[in-house]
Amino acid sequence: MLLVLLLMHAGTIAQDLKEIDSLLVIVESTRDAKTKMNAEVQLAWQYLEHDDTKALGYSSSGLELAWQFGDSAKIVKAGRIKGQASRRLDKPNEAIEIFLKILPIAERNKFIDEQKKILNALALAYTYQAIYDKALDYNFQSLVLRETNGTRDEISITLNNIGLVYFKLHNYESALKYYDQCVAIKMDIKNLSNLDVIYLNMGLCYLQLRKYPEAREYTLKGLSVCRENCSAETTMIGEYGLGEASYWLRDFVDAEKHLMTSLKLAREKNDLRWQGENLVYLGVIYFDSKDYEKSISTLIAADSIATLGGYNQIKIESYKHLSRVYSATKDFERASIFQKKLIQFSDSLIGRELVTSIGRIQANYEERENIATIASKEVIIxxxxxxxxxxxxxxxxxxxxxxxxxxxxxxxxxxxxxxxxxxxxxxxxxxxxxxxxxxxxxxxxxxxxxxxxxxxxxxxxxxxxxxxxxxxxxxxxxxxxxxxxxxxxxxxxxxxxxxxxxxxxxxxxxxxxxxxxxxxxxxxxxxxSKLTVRPIDFKSIVNDVMMLEKKKGLPPDLAVNIKIDNDVDVESDQELVRIVLENLIDNAIKFYNDSDRVDSFINVSITGTDNGGAKVRVVDNGIGISEASPGKLFQMFSRASERSETGGIGLYITKTATEKIGGRVGLLTTPEGFTEFYVIFPRSPFAEIERFERRLG
CATH class of the missing domain: 1.10.287.130 (Signal transduction histidine kinase, dimerisation/phosphotransfer (DHp) domain)
Structure with missing residues (x-):
């Protein structure tokens, strides 16, 4: 039976790698942006089980294209994969940011399956950051949704995560209650997946309740589920549990052996959280063995790793034990420093507001259950x-x-x-x-x-x-x-x-x-014409236009002033942008004021807009516009002045080209009485769709 399972697993891996290869060919060869987006999102999903770094890269690229196309389904899926990969790569803050961004889009579009996964992942990210009230809140939201629209297997996953939050809050009885419910469901539906991890979590709870034989029993029980096929992560957690149990049974040699094995596996996986957990207990063992120097260096290493990964609970444990070590070595000044850090950090994470918030969240969930029970009885009556x-x-x-x-x-x-x-x-x-x-x-x-x-x-x-x-x-x-x-x-x-x-x-x-x-x-x-979208270099285009005007002959007494911001970032059709700028600048030069009493000038400015586009302003003190209705100037064969040599087509071309790339053009008179033509270019032809989705999300 075991051989059959191994062969099936090997076949699944081979199939996954074959699909990854075919998707890589599509990503590298296709020129169609939508096809590339779909392939990158699917590729990120495939890599999520094999390579978190590649999953993060392809999901980020796919998400960027999904925003451009305004594809809500792909935005949610790519964002969820990116968040999961970020959390696994010890980037909880980035994971939380993207989860909070896509959760409202999933809710609004009723993507129930994605919504359940996002709530679950968001709760885990907050758990690892020791923001337990939010973690518990999102876990209960996930539980309610899964009880309504999910399977019993999904419910068991959320029950396990709720148990983990209570474990972090040192409420081990409540944690065991949810773990027991999780195990009961898995036994009932005969689904043994992750049962080893749940038993290990229960073992950790019994450790904290100082029931060391039970702790050792459940840890060995967890390892016996997978036996020689245990994953590196399961072995790492199991070795940690056995090490902590041996510590409390005062067998420091056996404890150090198990913890060092767990630490080695954590370093091989680059798992910062479990590196920190193992280093904390190794520091405690060295303290009890009176090897204070080794204890201090180990605990400081744990604090550094916790800071790097954002694992606040590990920092609290590091501060607590560093204060004890420095007190034992009579370095009371440093002991006081770490004691203050411990108090301040603990108050910021598990203060009165957090306790109140957790109590309120738990009460709301329990009240929902009570109301449902009362309502069911009232219905029967x-x-x-x-x-x-x-x-x-x-x-x-x-x-x-x-x-x-x-x-x-x-x-x-x-x-x-x-x-x-x-x-x-x-x-x-x-x-x-x-x-x-x-x-x-x-x-x-x-x-x-x-x-x-x-x-x-x-x-x-x-x-x-x-x-x-x-x-x-x-x-x-x-x-x-x-x-x-x-x-x-x-x-x-x-x-x-x-x-x-x-x-x-x-x-x-x-x-x-x-x-x-x-x-x-x-x-x-x-x-x-068909639009060819690429980044626009306004400086290069304006320089080309001015060189053309100089060849045609600029009036000697005309001052042309050009100001272009460096941070203007627009993607559009370069030829149409050139036509717009060339017509506006040529118009201003053509209708300049040739009076000896006027210092004629043309001011060309290009600046960024609040929504990421660009605004072009061409201001001149020329002969002015004689047309009573400015809107008519942009119609074909409407002439602004008798100097017009093109029969009134230039401004019509400007308006046609601007509208083709999604912009708008207009005419103003400045407070000084000068003539101003302005054009507003969007950030890209897809800017409206992207801005709409961002406003929703």
């Missing part, structure tokens, strides 16, 4: 009373029924005749309704066909319009280029001043028409 009333009522009804049947027989034939007539009327009406329904179905089908035809026609017209704009612009730009070339040749050959003036005007007009056609092509590209 109410049911009996209702039954008596029902019997009396039935007897009365029986008598009435006899009378009704007597008179009913005479009327039955008359009623049946009327029912037959009504049936014929209903059948006639049903036939009429069937005919009308067929007519209606025919009309609906006809309208559906017409609607599909119209939609197809509209799509064809839109496609033809886009194609027309694209082809027409390219077809016209060829002759325009030829026309400009002939103008340039004529400008070199013609000497007549009047002809030269006409040729220059013709060349300028051709250039403006070429610019308008170019912008129409840009509009077509914006409407039909």
């Amino acid at each position: 109410e049911q009996e009373r209702d039954l008596n009333v029902a019997v009396t009522f039935i007897a009365m009804l029986t008598g009435l029924l006899v009378l009704v049947l007597h008179f009913g027989n005479r009327n039955m034939k008359r009623v049946n005749a009327k029912l037959y007539e009504a049936k014929e009327v209903i059948q006639r009406q049903n036939k009429e309704l069937e005919y009308k329904n067929r007519e209606l179905d025919i009309q609906v089908d006809k309208k559906t066909v017409d609607l599909a035809r119209v939609n197809t026609s509209l799509k064809q017209v839109n496609d033809e319009l886009d194609n027309f704009i694209y082809k027409t612009s390219h077809d016209i730009r060829g002759p325009l280029a030829s026309l400009r070339g002939m103008c340039n040749v004529a400008l070199m050959d013609v000497q007549d001043p009047t002809a030269l003036e006409y040729l220059r005007k013709l060349d300028a007009t051709a250039e403006r028409l070429n610019s308008i056609l170019t912008r129409l092509v840009i509009i077509n590209q914006i409407n039909n």
Whole structure:
């Protein structure tokens, strides 16, 4: 039987490793973000049983993608795996933070299975941090939920965790009560998983109750459950229990042997908690053996490990025994220091408020049980009373029924005749309704066909319009280029001043028409382009735009001031961002104030926003906007000034590109009377979804 179990376990491990390999291939090769997210979350779940560090890495990456897509189910699952891995890697604070973040999302979406697991893991994290009131509160919440929506096996897990909290609170009788309930359920359902750990926990309780034979009995009982197949963790805890039992039986040599074995296993597993537990008792053994120097160094090591792992109960034990050692060595100053630390730390963890809070939590849970018991008894009494009333009522009804049947027989034939007539009327009406329904179905089908035809026609017209704009612009730009070339040749050959003036005007007009056609092509590209999202380097884009403007020729008396914050972090489509910035800056330069009495300037600033996006402001003291309604400026062919050379397309392009990447653009007049165009870019095209989920969570 044991060989069969080992073969099954080996087969399971091989299957897990095969699935891990296939998931790794997907993560490394796919370019689809959603596929990668699903694979990383599944990979984190697989690694949770083999490698906590890798589980933490893949769950963190999967969680980040889940936030971007606003996938609540994946947010909860990836967050729960990340929290469990963090707790196992001795990062309880990080574990608690992520559990508290995802618990409301699980509750709101009624992810009951995940909610139970999160409550259980959150309670364990608070237990290891010695925040026992919160640990007990979340354990009781888990117990109530599992009693309503869970299996008896799940209930036994929560009972074991509640026993652990009471053990940490030194309420060993209550701890044993919950451990006994846990064992009873496991024996009843014939599920022996983790039974070894529960027996070991019971052994630790009997140790604290100074019932050392019982403590040794339950510790050996726990180790006998798994025998030679005990995990390293089970062996570590069992050796600790045997060591502590031997200590209280005053067999210091045997105690040290077991504790050193447990400490070695804890160090191999990098388990800070059990390293600290073993070091504390080794320090006590050395104290009782009067090896004070070794006792002090061991207890200080326990305190350091407890500080590193955030295990406050171990710190309390370290302070208590360090105070005893220094008192024995007559170093009363240090003894006093550790005594004060012990008092302060104990008061902060197990003070009056904690005791009151735990009492309230326990009372609330017990009151819930009492109310349920009273309610069930009241229901039984109410049911009996209702039954008596029902019997009396039935007897009365029986008598009435006899009378009704007597008179009913005479009327039955008359009623049946009327029912037959009504049936014929209903059948006639049903036939009429069937005919009308067929007519209606025919009309609906006809309208559906017409609607599909119209939609197809509209799509064809839109496609033809886009194609027309694209082809027409390219077809016209060829002759325009030829026309400009002939103008340039004529400008070199013609000497007549009047002809030269006409040729220059013709060349300028051709250039403006070429610019308008170019912008129409840009509009077509914006409407039909797919977003390519990547980090935006605003400094690089603005520098490129300014180099282009310098080549075109900047007015010599125009001051351009640029200020870009270093911490602006935006992901968007770089080409669309460039189009927006180029149009706004080019507009400001084009409409600058050329009066000798005005110091013309353009101020370009790019700063971060509160929600992680970016705000671009282009302020100038140019000729101003003559349009009465600023909103019309962003419409096609609306011109802000007679200087406009593109027929009023530039600002329309700006608005179209901004909306394509989820931003918004607007026009303001500053208090000084200057013109300000502003654009607000979101942190990413997925920023709204992520901000919505964070607000919920």
